[in-house]
Amino acid sequence: MRISRRRFLQGATAGALSVPTLFSNPFVGRALANIGNRYLVVLFLDGGNDGLNTIAPIDNGGATLRDAYDGHRGTGGGGLNLTPAQLLSIGNDPGSGASLGLHPGLHSLHDLHVDKGAVAFIQGCGYPEYSLSHEVSSSIWQTGNPLGNPAIAGTGWLGRHLAATYGASAIPGVTIDNSFAGVLRQSATSVLAIERLEDFGFPYDDFYAAGGDIAAKRAAFDDLYQAAGANAQSQLSFIGTSGVATLLSSEAYPPLHALYETERAAQNQAYDSVGRNTAEDLREVAKIIYGVEQGVTGVEARFFHLSNGGYDTHSDQGAGQTTGRHYELHAEVADSLKVFYEDLEDMGAADRVCVLVWSEFSRRLTQNSNGTDHGSHGPMFLIGGQVNGGVFGNHPNINDAALDGEGNSVYSQAALDPFRSTDFRDVYGTVLKHWCGMTQMQVQAMLPADAGNPNEYWTAPNFDLSLFLP
């Protein structure tokens, strides 16, 4: 690993994310571009998903990928080798021609690929000067800012889009969690954190006198938080603004739970049958989307973030057996996504929803006893009815001679390299431009290019990956 990054956050000091700052850029006009009647759902595989066991070579094709894989992922007790028979075919690696297969735990994602053509598998996504720290690399993916560019420091990549597109009173984003997602971080609009809609109501004492005194309590609360929101002290104003959005949304959002349960009982049941956290989290997203689709007043979220922890598989990872941890995680995510997709299809919204799946890094080719240490670049997924299904980007070069000193595959932007990497910012930029409706110039301001050797740095952004149907 070369941690010799030119400072993670220049302008501020190194370390954690800086305090959210209002994004302002002369090239970005307000309300010029937006997502329209579409939705974007971002799903984080937290912990570092083993990309090499997520999309693996079934054969060598015109190179030696399968040999390299077999050389480091063993069979037998604790071995992580996925056999060609276990892998679910998705197509060929553009660079090497090797046939590629998905981890068997992802069979539901494979169904969406085969039956609907609704999955883009984007291989080898990473960035220059990679970090093996969960925290640093997660921040880099959240901010879209690997080299500490001060122009975009401290804000989430999608947060910058929200700040540039929505006004101060808008509530365009929801995190399904009890804390905010770094991806949506900014301070120009409000983002909600909701774990479960049915628990999101505002609490009033049920003492019966004076009608519970609710109107007076509400007015006083609103006055206090409005005043705090206008205060110059940064934490007080943050709390104030959050409280105002919370009060309003605590009245608008909780009814979405009953609305969905009443009107979509069959779909509701389908999530229950998956019975895992990611399914339950995605169901909360579905309830909100359903509310927006039904025109519920005060519900206008278009951007969602959720995560599945547990991908830090230093141990107990397992190969293709259904009891392995990686299998269980993948099955949870894929089964949940399939139910979600079918729900959206039934709502008539599948063509207007895009799910973007990311992880902070992949894992080491050479395994340890039954797990893997931190690695470099790995796959992303886009899922949706308007997603142009298939394989994009090249498999990382895992041939021994190509690995770096730590045994990780190397990020490359060399045009003629058959294993050329995909910079994750090209994926973000393509989504911002072709899904969120921003112009090339606006996206450039959101995701400024690196300087440096064009073979090793991201100097020629491409926000026109053909990830969406025309």
Next chain:
Amino acid sequence: MGNELTPLTTDEVRHVLRRTGFGAPPNELSKLLGAVGGNPTRGSVADVLLSFQEKGFRPNGNEFEKAHNKWINYLIKPKSALQEKLAIFFHDHFATSSSVVGNVRLMGGQINTLHLYARGNFKNLVKAINKDAAMMEMLDTVRNVKAVPNENYGRELLELFTLGVYDLAGNPNYLQEDIVQIARAFTGWDYFSNKGIPYLRDYEHDFMVEFPERGDKVIFQSTGGFGSGGMDITADGEGENEIDTVIDIIFEHTDTDGKNTVARRLAARLLEYFCHGGFGEPGPAEIAVIDQVIDESNFDTSWNLTPLLRAIFVNDAFFETAGVAPYSASTKKSVKWPIDYFISTIRLTGIRLQKSERRVAGGNYLGAVGHLTNMGQILLEPPSVFGWNWETAWISSATLLARFNFARDIVAARSVFNPAKLVDLDATDPGEIVDLVTDVLGIVDQVTPAEHQIFVDYLTDDGANPTIDLRDYEIRNTKLHGLFALVMQSPAYQLH
């Protein structure tokens, strides 16, 4: 510039108690004032607080909730609130989660260790954590064997427990190669499962003689002020000694300013914890304070936490958040941690929790684990090895609602919440009632005139009822209970 001799007002002593403990209950205040002979100074107050006995406390039980609630009970009536605040700081610093460890008794052992070292020797604490059974499970030390070294502990030891990824100038403190070397030094450790006692399995340890091609274990060849040769981990003997030697070497690491890296990072984190978030991203002014408290305490050579904490508690930086309302852009404040919000509210309102769940007997009748889960901080269960995210990261619509629910549940718990014990029911002037309630809850000086008026308008229904008869059952249960909830739900009460 104040110093240890600077006298403190009673309000400032309250501030000290709030920041070093959980709220400033009247009995603790009078006890502290008595201990300093009625003439409190920054130094004398700090000395009293830092004289707590270095005794352990073991939150254990045969299942998670019992252990959690044993600690909750202790936090409400601690031997030393400062010792608890420090134990929680180190619990965040060496974040270990019971569900990953899979054995709550081992967690109890770790928390006990954090109590024992809370104001002791930090270097010895890190050495103890090396061999702590819960940590060995958390970060895979027990799965780190010579044939397949596991880097998990070595990485977090450098990144989180000691050096940090970058120094204060933004330069990297170590390289991946250093982690690999440290992982090798830590191979072979395990513990006896019943008592958690650590031991080295020689046959799983990476002795140089067995792997001559790997050569010496050397770290910091390119970073850390040791020159191109780095430092040889095996210099003090191979095997058992190596993991202590690793710590000795790390604690000599200097950053690109030539300062001790571990001392600066820990001082910065303690300053951030006890003062404000500015120390999370220190600029030149904050860096000067970090270096000052190290110089005054010799922490970078003694590693003794007591003098370092004393230097922090007498520093002007510690009093920056003592400012009163109204706040301006330059006012420093810090967001109360959920555990602080929870424990201090229980202490200040005097309510008793019920049953083994430690329930608040009103509203949703949630137990302590339920409330704190919703607020975003379950003790013994930090979200990851990074611990919790501080300051405004504590605040979201979900966690705010959790705090609001807790406040509502308290005032709705009419069997245990008795405001007649807290305020004079003969008070009829709404402004006076607001003063009484905000004083009980410790924010009387943090309320602006405009906020005061909002509370008054609430009590009087915008002036319709200019006097309030708190002896009237319905008025008391509506408006006085309502005011308590509103103050606990107010923006100012989320800060300290």
